[in-house]
Amino acid sequence: MVCKRFQRELAHYRELAPAQRQALDEHLRTCAHCRRALAAYARQDALLGGLAPVQPSPEWARRVRERLSAQGERPKAAHPAWARAWALALLAALLLFGSTLAVSANALPGQPLYALKRTQEELRLRLLAEGTPRAEYAQTLAERRREEAKRLIQKGGTAELAFEGPVEAMQGAWWRVGGVEVQVMGTVRPDPLPALGERVSLRVRIQGGHAVALAVFRAAPSPTPNGGGPQPTLTQEAPSATARPSEATPTPRREGQMPSRALPPAPSITPAPSALPTFVPPGQQKKALQPTPPVPTPTAPAGEGQTPSSPGGKGPTESKRPTEAPGGAPRGRP
């Protein structure tokens, strides 16, 4: 039977050499059986190629690394050799200060051990595997910055620091962001104003039991355990208890934030009180506010507040498969 000759070739029609294809095409003109087979194979390719690809779960890559690590094969997270050497050197140095580190955990901005605390946090963040563990720790750090702000306010300390959180309330110049009450003067308010619940990133000066915003930005989307979200600002704050706002390190620009620019004049905001959550600004509880210091123009210093590389990256996907004519061109491949 003449078809016998062509049967196997039909199965890999798309990669036939021109001469082979020409001979087969001539046969197909006269053989309905082979035409049906070729059409069936083309449909097979379409059906099989149309199967939805699956993505490895976010935990999967971490489990692979853990398994290799458990077998003594690999470190928990892969980094370039120089990064590992750098990290190990820092770790060794930090180990020498083990007891100091424990004490530094409760340090607040402006205190001598605070720089050590932040270095330790940053190191740990860098060493964590990309993806969920890093994003979760980033969230922990963001919460820690807010707690520091609250504690500083309670203690009546003086320092500048940056943190971010959702806008929970706005009443005149008094906003509550992530549980921290902050005086936000018109000159530093973003335009348009953030909505309640929207995340903002602030740089504040805390002095005399209250916080005054030096710069306010809309924050990038909240970090999620699946990665991709912003990391908290990891730069060392100006710890000086006497630093004036005009000398402060400008607030960095982060991904998703508006670019640095001259701040607009203070917009008039008088939200309807009934639409806002009620809270009593600390200024009404305690005392009149100190005169607001001059506000620095926020710019984006290199390296500050940058978001680490995308956790996990974009996982490789299955073959790209451009639509193929029956028996036609080869598909894409990884």
Place this chain on the structure above:
Amino acid sequence: MAGSTDPERDALFERLFREFQGVMVNYLYRLTGDAAQAEELAQDVFVRAYQALPRLKEGSNYRAWLYRIATHTAYDALRRKRLVHFLPLEAHDAAPAAPSDVRDAVQEALLRLPPEYRVPLVLYSVQGYSTAEIAEMLGISIGAVKTRLYRAREAFRRIYQGDEGDGV
């Protein structure tokens, strides 16, 4: 680093892992039909690959090498756990349960193929490789790949036709 003192090996492994992790999970999913098992097997593949990396000759085709490890890993798992969904073609006269949708039917038909047919069909039609590339991946001749591919297509056609009453 724990256990390894070869930064070049680590760097190469990292590159392979990043490039092929999704591809391997998908390939193994098509062979097993079970996403969780595919992830487990893909873990095995990369652990084996890391262990075997020092023995790999320079200039080797890493992709073919990884696919060869994955294919053997899948064969082992299918044999060990008796997860071969293959039913003899002759015994497939009884009407099968209606699949929920076309994709289920396609995957089901794929799983009914013997692994030695399923593998080349997945590599050719799902992953888009040529018969020459598949031959290198499987360590067999191009002619053997073409024969298996033809038989796989015919077997798939009969199985799917039985399920769907639709010639493929």
